[in-house]
Amino acid sequence: MTDGRGLVERLAAVPDRLAVAAATAPPPAPGEWSASEIVRHLIAVEQDVWLPRLAKLETEEHPRWEWAEPGPWPGEPDATLAELLDRFRALRAATLGRLAALDEAGWARTGTHQTFGELDVAGLMTKAIDHDEEHIGGLAAD
Numbered sequence: 001m002t003d004g005r006g007l008v009e010r011l012a013a014v015p016d017r018l019a020v021a022a023a024t025a026p027p028p029a030p031g032e033w034s035a036s037e038i039v040r041h042l043i044a045v046e047q048d049v050w051l052p053r054l055a056k057l058e059t060e061e062h063p064r065w066e067w068a069e070p071g072p073w074p075g076e077p078d079a080t081l082a083e084l085l086d087r088f089r090a091l092r093a094a095t096l097g098r099l100a101a102l103d104e105a106g107w108a109r110t111g112t113h114q115t116f117g118e119l120d121v122a123g124l125m126t127k128a129i130d131h132d133e134e135h136i137g138g139l140a141a142d
Contacts, residue, residue: 015089021139040072046091063111
């Protein structure tokens with residue numbers, strides 16, 4: 001089994017890192033997403049991509065996934081940045097809860113992504129971290 005502890009720790013650290021990056025981000029360049037829009041996007045990805053894919057790994061034998069890159073989450077249009085960060089934190093906690101429930105066989109389950117090929121749980125969650133890092137880095141670079 002892949003030792004998921006380091007991976008889980010990295011996933012768990014994202015909400016705090018995102019909060020700092022979002023709070024200190026300069027105004028976006030024209031045509032770029034604001035900090036709130038980036039957080040909304042990460043909400044949509046957690047809710048519509050990572051959590052459903054983990055659920056499919058629990059219930060289906062070798063699921064197949066298409067490329068998905070949702071836009072910003074449209075819910076709660078008047079939410080503050082702090083409220084959006086709280087929502088992301090809650091969704092990430094749900095992801096971490098699913099991972100905590102996995103045994104060795106659960107971590108070994110695989111699916112096939114149309115772009116990335118076969119991924120086990122650790123591979124899928126590495127893609128999640130890579131995606132998080134891309135957007136956190138983008139906030140600092142704006």
